[in-house]
Amino acid sequence: MIYTWDFSLVFTRPDEWLRGAVVTLIYAAATIGIGLLLGLVCGMAMLSRHRMLMSPIHAYVQFFRSTPLLIQIVWFYYALPVVIGVNLPAWLAAGLGLTLYMGAFSAEIFRGGIVSIDKGQWQAARALGMLPSQMMRRIILPQAARRMLPPFVNQSILQLKNTSLLSVVAVPDLMYTGSVIVSETFRPLEVYTSLAFVYFIIIFPLQRLAKVLERREDA
Amino acid sequence: MPEEVTTAKLDAAGEPLVDIRDLRKSYGGIEAVKGVSLTVMRGDAQFIIGPSGCGKSTFLRCLNLLEEPSGGSLRIGSTTIDFEKGRPLSMREQARFRSDVGMVFQQFHLFPHMTALQNVMEGPVTVRRMPRKEAAEWAAGLLAKVGLSDKRDMMPRQLSGGQAQRVAIARALAMSPSVLLLDEVTSALDPELVGEVLGVVRQLTEEGMTMIVVTHEMAFAHEVAHSVAFMDEGRIVESGPPSAVLDHPKSSRLQAFLRRFRQK
Numbered sequence: 001m002i003y004t005w006d007f008s009l010v011f012t013r014p015d016e017w018l019r020g021a022v023v024t025l026i027y028a029a030a031t032i033g034i035g036l037l038l039g040l041v042c043g044m045a046m047l048s049r050h051r052m053l054m055s056p057i058h059a060y061v062q063f064f065r066s067t068p069l070l071i072q073i074v075w076f077y078y079a080l081p082v083v084i085g086v087n088l089p090a091w092l093a094a095g096l097g098l099t100l101y102m103g104a105f106s107a108e109i110f111r112g113g114i115v116s117i118d119k120g121q122w123q124a125a126r127a128l129g130m131l132p133s134q135m136m137r138r139i140i141l142p143q144a145a146r147r148m149l150p151p152f153v154n155q156s157i158l159q160l161k162n163t164s165l166l167s168v169v170a171v172p173d174l175m176y177t178g179s180v181i182v183s184e185t186f187r188p189l190e191v192y193t194s195l196a197f198v199y200f201i202i203i204f205p206l207q208r209l210a211k212v213l214e215r216r217e218d219a
Numbered sequence: 220m221p222e223e224v225t226t227a228k229l230d231a232a233g234e235p236l237v238d239i240r241d242l243r244k245s246y247g248g249i250e251a252v253k254g255v256s257l258t259v260m261r262g263d264a265q266f267i268i269g270p271s272g273c274g275k276s277t278f279l280r281c282l283n284l285l286e287e288p289s290g291g292s293l294r295i296g297s298t299t300i301d302f303e304k305g306r307p308l309s310m311r312e313q314a315r316f317r318s319d320v321g322m323v324f325q326q327f328h329l330f331p332h333m334t335a336l337q338n339v340m341e342g343p344v345t346v347r348r349m350p351r352k353e354a355a356e357w358a359a360g361l362l363a364k365v366g367l368s369d370k371r372d373m374m375p376r377q378l379s380g381g382q383a384q385r386v387a388i389a390r391a392l393a394m395s396p397s398v399l400l401l402d403e404v405t406s407a408l409d410p411e412l413v414g415e416v417l418g419v420v421r422q423l424t425e426e427g428m429t430m431i432v433v434t435h436e437m438a439f440a441h442e443v444a445h446s447v448a449f450m451d452e453g454r455i456v457e458s459g460p461p462s463a464v465l466d467h468p469k470s471s472r473l474q475a476f477l478r479r480f481r482q483k
Binding site: 118120121123124125126127128129132134138142143146 | 283285310311314315316317318319320321322324326328329330331332341342345346387390391394
């Protein structure tokens with residue numbers, strides 16, 4: 001099969017590409033940031049002794065970890081306005097799905113990081129007469145943070161890639177920009193190849209960062 | 220009130236610093252500590268020996284509430300906790316009680332993200348709100364006392380077991396506790412490192428630190444204990460001065476325990 005590659009059409013609209021990249025980065029940063037905060041709160045709550053009280057949080061984390069993100073985004077976009085009877089703007093509905101998804105995974109990373117700390121550390125802190133908040137702040141979190149950092153970077157990379165799913169609800173991110181350009185140029189192979197490179201350029205430095213952090217953890 | 224006067228007089232007349240009455244601890248349906256009563260005078264080293272699983276470690280952990288006793292009462296200094304009646308202690312009350320009872324663990328449990336000096340400073344700074352500069356001087360003095368002045372900036376993983384355990388002892392002493400609890404502090408050490416830790420413990424008994432020591436080091440108990448209690452199946456079977464308990468055991472269970480020990 002003979003196919004003549006022609007990339008000349010792909011980058012005729014640099015402003016479109018740039019806008020797509022900015023939208024992708026904003027969505028990634030916002031949903032990662034808010035998702036982490038949500039995860040911290042939920043992760044702490046999951047460690048609470050009042051398991052019954054916290055069962056809705058366990059249910060949320062389990063549910064969002066066990067369903068495809070694409071369904072969550074589509075659901076928040078189409079179904080949520082029907083359920084709550086309020087029309088959410090598309091950017092908010094789609095972002096909500098991404099945020100809750102990040103929140104569920106980071107809750108599990110927080111919880112896992114904290115329970116991975118040896119019981120003896122809690123006992124030693126308690127034996128000094130520390131209050132639970134002091135043990136958490138001075139002894140447990142500083143140790144857990146080092147272990148949580150690599151999984152958080154990995155999850156953030158996944159999250160950045162997952163923003164491409166936003167294109168299905170017409171959020172003008174990189175992926176959506178790409179498909180618009182495909183429909184205008186009829187050059188899907190060139191456009192998607194280029195798109196992959198753009199994601200790679202954004203994500204590769206983050207991968208390196210994750211590696212560096214992992215190595216520092218080993219030392 | 221006349222009662223208070225009586226208490227004060229008793230204290231002056233040499234009331235024990237630690238008074239444990241009928242202390243019990245059960246997990247599920249199983250009773251690990253079946254009613255232990257023990258008094259310890261100020262400045263005494265009370266040793267507890269017994270086979271593994273006899274409840275001696277659980278008993279010790281009850282004394283600073285790492286385990287919550289199921290019954291009995293516990294008095295250290297002027298603070299009495301009755302586990303039979305009355306409301307459970309709040310987190311804050313438990314923490315305050317623990318801050319006056321030092322504990323050293325078999326596995327050290329040093330804080331791995333802090334230097335030796337920071338480990339020792341941590342209690343005074345976080346719990347007692349001592350200014351950092353003052354705490355650093357205080358901690359440096361305690362590290363010197365356990366012979367580790369040159370290791371103050373080392374991380375725990377850079378220390379040998381014996382050194383780590385001595386830092387752990389300094390960390391417990393940093394809170395100036397009324398009582399120090401030692402839970403098999405040499406059991407995790409290589410044999411050649413046991414001596415340096417026992418040396419520190421011996422020095423503390425000479426300085427009049429009140430201690431309750433769970434150990435398998437019989438010769439050491441014989442040498443430094445003021446009193447030895449033998450525990451078996453959750454109860455104190457025999458207790459008294461080391462020469463009586465270790466040299467002239469009365470109960471057959473203690474005789475068998477000591478015999479097994481000599482054979483090792």
